[in-house]
Amino acid sequence: MRLELPLARVKGLGTSGEGSHHWWRQRLSALVLIPLTFWFLFSIVDQLGQGHYMVQEWIADPFTACCLILYSIFMFYHAQLGLQVVIEDYVHNRGIRLTLVLFSRAVLLLFGILAVFSVLRIAL
Amino acid sequence: MNTLGFKMSNAKGHAIGMKQLGTMAQAQILLLYIIPKEKYHPQFSIICFSEFGETENLSTRPLSPHLQVYRPQITSVMSILHRITGVIIALGAIAISLWIESVARGGAWYESLSGFLVSVPGKSLLIIWTLCTAYHLCNGIRHLAWDIGYGFEISQVYRTGKLVVLLAVIITAGVWLI
Numbered sequence: 281m282r283l284e285l286p287l288a289r290v291k292g293l294g295t296s297g298e299g300s301h302h303w304w305r306q307r308l309s310a311l312v313l314i315p316l317t318f319w320f321l322f323s324i325v326d327q328l329g330q331g332h333y334m335v336q337e338w339i340a341d342p343f344t345a346c347c348l349i350l351y352s353i354f355m356f357y358h359a360q361l362g363l364q365v366v367i368e369d370y371v372h373n374r375g376i377r378l379t380l381v382l383f384s385r386a387v388l389l390l391f392g393i394l395a396v397f398s399v400l401r402i403a404l
Numbered sequence: 405m406n407t408l409g410f411k412m413s414n415a416k417g418h419a420i421g422m423k424q425l426g427t428m429a430q431a432q433i434l435l436l437y438i439i440p441k442e443k444y445h446p447q448f449s450i451i452c453f454s455e456f457g458e459t460e461n462l463s464t465r466p467l468s469p470h471l472q473v474y475r476p477q478i479t480s481v482m483s484i485l486h487r488i489t490g491v492i493i494a495l496g497a498i499a500i501s502l503w504i505e506s507v508a509r510g511g512a513w514y515e516s517l518s519g520f521l522v523s524v525p526g527k528s529l530l531i532i533w534t535l536c537t538a539y540h541l542c543n544g545i546r547h548l549a550w551d552i553g554y555g556f557e558i559s560q561v562y563r564t565g566k567l568v569v570l571l572a573v574i575i576t577a578g579v580w581l582i
Contacts (some may be wrong), residue, residue, distance in 0.1 A: 335507050352501065388498075389496075
């Protein structure tokens with residue numbers, strides 16, 4: 281038995297009003313992050329003790345710059361989707377929940393843009 | 405009506421209070437001892453919890469799962485660790501973007517930040533961050549396998565769980581020792 285109106289069934293958005301978009305985007309961004317995270321983990325360690333010029337050279341390399349930008353975009357996007365789920369699970373007050381979700385989104389967007397812009401600034 | 409939001413009554417349908425509930429609960433426990441397990445049937449229950457209270461009482465009902473009486477298992481612990489590591493990685497991502505920004509800015513800001521990262525506290529934080537990332541990465545792959553329908557047998561769940569922890573440690577060691 282479906283406790284659903286025919287219109288709701290056609291729209292396919294479910295009780296949350298968002299359908300499965302959030303779930304699906306979380307999985308896809310996770311898939312993209314698998315190779316990127318392996319690359320980042322194994323290449324960042326060599327850079328940490330280096331002088332400023334060497335690190336600039338490394339980031340300015342086209343391959344590194346592209347991977348870093350992709351990594352930043354997908355990492356912050358995935359983090360936003362994940363934090364939203366955590367907040368929605370544990371914060372029961374609707375107003376505080378919405379405020380926290382929007383606040384986390386704003387902070388992660390700011391730092392995501394900061395990372396991408398800084399890479400471009402170094403590489404270009 | 406008690407604080408749980410239930411309307412309590414005895415088998416005849418008469419409402420009972422907390423004091424009566426205590427006496428009846430003792431009788432119920434005695435019944436559980438007397439009646440063999442295989443012959444026990446819900447109709448032997450002498451206390452009836454029926455009808456939820458008014459809507460404002462619904463929020464005071466206990467929420468499942470009852471974590472305070474829940475024995476930790478590898479499955480539940482790994483699940484909550486996935487969340488905790490996820491939040492730590494998100495904080496680390498903010499630090500990474502600050503580090504890249506310091507490279508773009510250069511000067512004293514870069515020197516102080518990279519100086520902190522090679523110091524003992526900085527390095528400890530980095531190793532914790534690496535461990536969290538490696539764990540979340542491996543467990544995330546495990547989750548993606550579940551999403552396409554693989555690894556649901558309980559033996560597989562335990563085996564892949566232990567494998568994830570082992571791989572996370574190996575990757576962290578590999579990153580910092582190679």
